Amino acid sequence: MSTQSIRSRPLDGLKVCDATWYGAGPIATRALANLGADVIRIETEKRPDGLRIAQPKPDGEESLNQSGYYNNFNAEKRSITIDLTTERGHELGIELVKWADVFATNMTARAIRQIGMTWENVQEANPGIIGLYEPMQGMTGPHSEFQGFGALLSAICGVNYLAGNENEPPIGVGTNYTDYVINPIHAAVAVMAAVRHKRRTGEGQLIDMSQLESSVSGMAGALFAWDNGQITYERLGNRVAYAAPHGAYLANETGDRPDHWVAIACMTDFQWAALSAVMEQPELADDARFNTLRDRKNNENELDEIVGGWVSRFKAPDAMNKLQSASVPAGMVQKASEVLQDPHLAAREFYAYPEHTEAGKRAYDGPGFRLSETPHEIRGPAPLLGEHTWEICSDVLGMDSGEIGQLMAEQILY
Amino acid sequence: MVGALDDIRVLDLSEPLGHYAGYLLANLGADVVKLEPPHGDDSRLWAPFLPDLDQPESSLQFMLLNVGKRGVTLDIYSETGRKVFLQLLAEFDVLLQSWTPQQMETLGLDQATLRELFPDLINASVTGWGLDGPYASFAYSDMVSLAMAGVMNLSGFEEGPPTQLPDQQGFHCASINLAAGVVAAILVREASGIAQDVEVSMHESLLMAEETAMQSADIRGIDRERTGAAPGLQVIKLPGMGLYSAQDGWVYAMAAGIAGSGFNGLLALMDLLNDSIADDLREEPYASVMAEFSNSAAAFRLMGDPEKMKEVSGVFAQVDELVTDFFRKYPKEKLYVEGQKLRLLIGTINGPQELSESEQLNDRDWFRTINDSGRGRELRYPGPPWQLKATPAVLRHPAPLLGQHNEEIFSAIGLGKSDIMQMSENGVI
Numbered sequence: 001m002s003t004q005s006i007r008s009r010p011l012d013g014l015k016v017c018d019a020t021w022y023g024a025g026p027i028a029t030r031a032l033a034n035l036g037a038d039v040i041r042i043e044t045e046k047r048p049d050g051l052r053i054a055q056p057k058p059d060g061e062e063s064l065n066q067s068g069y070y071n072n073f074n075a076e077k078r079s080i081t082i083d084l085t086t087e088r089g090h091e092l093g094i095e096l097v098k099w100a101d102v103f104a105t106n107m108t109a110r111a112i113r114q115i116g117m118t119w120e121n122v123q124e125a126n127p128g129i130i131g132l133y134e135p136m137q138g139m140t141g142p143h144s145e146f147q148g149f150g151a152l153l154s155a156i157c158g159v160n161y162l163a164g165n166e167n168e169p170p171i172g173v174g175t176n177y178t179d180y181v182i183n184p185i186h187a188a189v190a191v192m193a194a195v196r197h198k199r200r201t202g203e204g205q206l207i208d209m210s211q212l213e214s215s216v217s218g219m220a221g222a223l224f225a226w227d228n229g230q231i232t233y234e235r236l237g238n239r240v241a242y243a244a245p246h247g248a249y250l251a252n253e254t255g256d257r258p259d260h261w262v263a264i265a266c267m268t269d270f271q272w273a274a275l276s277a278v279m280e281q282p283e284l285a286d287d288a289r290f291n292t293l294r295d296r297k298n299n300e301n302e303l304d305e306i307v308g309g310w311v312s313r314f315k316a317p318d319a320m321n322k323l324q325s326a327s328v329p330a331g332m333v334q335k336a337s338e339v340l341q342d343p344h345l346a347a348r349e350f351y352a353y354p355e356h357t358e359a360g361k362r363a364y365d366g367p368g369f370r371l372s373e374t375p376h377e378i379r380g381p382a383p384l385l386g387e388h389t390w391e392i393c394s395d396v397l398g399m400d401s402g403e404i405g406q407l408m409a410e411q412i413l414y
Numbered sequence: 415m416v417g418a419l420d421d422i423r424v425l426d427l428s429e430p431l432g433h434y435a436g437y438l439l440a441n442l443g444a445d446v447v448k449l450e451p452p453h454g455d456d457s458r459l460w461a462p463f464l465p466d467l468d469q470p471e472s473s474l475q476f477m478l479l480n481v482g483k484r485g486v487t488l489d490i491y492s493e494t495g496r497k498v499f500l501q502l503l504a505e506f507d508v509l510l511q512s513w514t515p516q517q518m519e520t521l522g523l524d525q526a527t528l529r530e531l532f533p534d535l536i537n538a539s540v541t542g543w544g545l546d547g548p549y550a551s552f553a554y555s556d557m558v559s560l561a562m563a564g565v566m567n568l569s570g571f572e573e574g575p576p577t578q579l580p581d582q583q584g585f586h587c588a589s590i591n592l593a594a595g596v597v598a599a600i601l602v603r604e605a606s607g608i609a610q611d612v613e614v615s616m617h618e619s620l621l622m623a624e625e626t627a628m629q630s631a632d633i634r635g636i637d638r639e640r641t642g643a644a645p646g647l648q649v650i651k652l653p654g655m656g657l658y659s660a661q662d663g664w665v666y667a668m669a670a671g672i673a674g675s676g677f678n679g680l681l682a683l684m685d686l687l688n689d690s691i692a693d694d695l696r697e698e699p700y701a702s703v704m705a706e707f708s709n710s711a712a713a714f715r716l717m718g719d720p721e722k723m724k725e726v727s728g729v730f731a732q733v734d735e736l737v738t739d740f741f742r743k744y745p746k747e748k749l750y751v752e753g754q755k756l757r758l759l760i761g762t763i764n765g766p767q768e769l770s771e772s773e774q775l776n777d778r779d780w781f782r783t784i785n786d787s788g789r790g791r792e793l794r795y796p797g798p799p800w801q802l803k804a805t806p807a808v809l810r811h812p813a814p815l816l817g818q819h820n821e822e823i824f825s826a827i828g829l830g831k832s833d834i835m836q837m838s839e840n841g842v843i
Contacts, residue, residue: 056626147673
């Protein structure tokens with residue numbers, strides 16, 4: 001690790017003024033930080049990021065520095081606490097805008113106005129800056145002031161409509177899904193594209209990133225089919241048009257892990273023949289009910305019964321390994337604790353465990369992509385609230401200790 | 415104004431899990447060429463299909479995720495095909511591929527070999543499980559990745575089976591990360607001259623989507639489970655949170671005080687619609703309990719305090735019944751628009767038709783129309799995921815027909831008409 005930790009990274013030297021909060025914004029700037037950018041998050045104690053308050057924390061813990069939800073999304077950033085709603089605080093915020101190459105926020109238009117960080121203000125202070133504005137539905141249009149979290153956006157953008165079973169309500173997928181990969185990593189791509197343009201031409205730009213547009217773009221199949229063929233979509237549970245069998249099947253429950261499911265998917269006739277052989281029913285591959293994908297789709301209930309019957313005889317890891325050794329796509333439905341112990345992820349050293357002053361060594365998700373020469377990796381923990389206020393005021397903003405102390409006393413810096 | 419990647423050339427050999435990455439790079443202005451085997455990409459045979467058109471040109475998924483690219487066919491596993499492929503690759507900045515380690519070995523094109531042959535190439539790999547580790551040779555599917563990544567375990571009803579996410583979210587998350595890796599690698603190549611390999615494992619690309627499940631297991635030793643329609647972060651059902659029936663469909667509300675106007679916003683919406691349920695909710699025993707938990711700090715703290723939750727759960731259930739009665743009486747669009755104007759966090763459950771007609775998306779001119787002359791019709795495409803104001807999105811070509819640009823692209827690398835015809839006769843293209 002010691003040689004690795006001195007290797008340069010893709011965004012070394014890039015300066016990011018980060019006024020994001022919750023999920024979709026902070027994960028985008030976290031990716032930039034793990035790629036080497038110097039990301040300074042502006043926070044306040046008066047109105048902290050809700051995730052600093054949220055669970056999970058150790059039992060009985062009330063500290064704003066212990067939330068695993070917050071910490072995982074903010075690895076390697078620096079934190080300065082400034083009350084941007086005060087006159088001097090706002091001036092300091094604008095100084096950070098002048099320092100930065102990128103200004104990022106996912107706040108609603110209303111909150112942006114409250115802290116005085118509209119695109120007009122930001123661009124006026126720093127004409128060459130890249131502004132990432134990531135409100136729920138974009139910066140223009142009749143719904144530009146509407147607000148919500150990922151779970152609400154999942155309703156609006158189609159996740160809920162498309163997920164689940166036909167005869168059951170559209171319950172969604174159990175999380176604020178769009179916040180975690182789709183929106184933040186789209187945003188990271190957009191910022192890096194804008195960085196390239198800036199390096200080539202010197203020109204900054206506004207990125208008006210509607211989380212609605214970004215989310216729909218990432219699941220547009222049903223919309224595209226409706227628009228160009230008036231094809232309607234019904235919720236199909238775990239089934240898909242392009243594969244059968246395709247489902248989650250309950251494994252043998254008598255072990256120490258009840259409720260263990262195995263996901264199995266056969267996209268090709270070859271995979272179906274291999275599955276039949278593993279089930280020791282090779283005659284099924286020639287069974288007229290199951291010959292082609294169309295046959296298997298037409299007789300999917302019977303198919304599911306056969307596959308489910310076989311899976312129920314085995315423990316989930318055994319079923320998975322038998323199937324995978326015959327090249328049938330199969331995997332256990334893992335719980336988070338099992339994912340943390342997943343031998344494959346362990347061998348690939350996916351999780352990082354940076355030391356955090358208050359929270360100790362906790363797991364952080366590794367990067368979603370890897371680079372062979374200039375690594376994308378987590379080199380440090382999330383910041384304590386205001387951990388870097390003093391050093392940023394002194395080193396970045398050039399303030400003397402007298403003024404810093406004074407502003408702290410006035411709770412403009414806190 | 416031109417795209418941010420207008421001088422970048424991308425050769426896209428990826429399987430369907432990488433198609434969206436090539437689509438994103440094309441949107442940024444890159445010249446993306448989709449290289450398919452002579453019989454076509456797998457997804458050309460996947461339903462649903464464009465009406466009144468035959469396969470392999472009618473798959474809507476193929477068209478959606480390959481629009482903006484040109485297309486060639488080539489059997490890279492044949493001797494001639496491999497030679498032509500290497501000749502072609504020399505013209506490109508970026509290779510997108512989804513070869514497993516075994517396929518690389520068969521082709522004799524592992525990362526080290528390609529690096530030696532093409533020192534300046536950005537070689538970007540997207541596979542189900544990554545290129546090393548005990549599962550590197552495992553077969554993959556979108557749903558299998560969702561399962562192994564812990565994401566599927568959170569989706570569905572508590573008692574029912576874990577439920578997949580819609581429209582190949584594993585493929586999309588892998589592709590978005592692949593595009594990010596490619597753009598990062600382009601920045602490095604330009605700054606320092608170093609070209610490098612990008613690697614995406616679909617499995618890993620999904621792990622952030624476990625939300626707090628990983629941290630909950632790590633910090634508290636507790637596995638989050640499926641919670642049905644209730645937002646999964648809750649320990650019990652908070653009133654005004656989650657899915658409700660409206661008069662003509664469904665709404666999703668988050669009125670329990672995490673942000674926005676919270677429960678008071680919900681009462682204000684009831685007042686606006688002259689609904690007397692607001693008066694009931696302003697009486698005891700409801701008023702004091704809801705007053706206490708209608709700010710975000712209190713609501714979050716409550717979620718971490720199961721004892722207190724139990725204490726108030728009876729009142730919560732009664733309040734939720736009244737809230738349910740309220741939502742059921744009004745059209746979803748009215749609840750959404752009027753509620754949001756009051757800063758209430760509420761949305762409608764939208765299907766494809768609602769999105770197609772969305773006032774917001776259409777006001778922003780998000781959709782794009784492209785004349786697909788090869789398929790003989792105008793097609794309406796979704797817009798890009800971002801609006802880069804100085805470098806707007808590019809949509810240069812309809813999705814390629816099978817082998818549509820063979821002649822154009824192969825002749826540009828010096829192959830004569832007779833070479834191309836011979837490759838065609840031998841089934842190489």
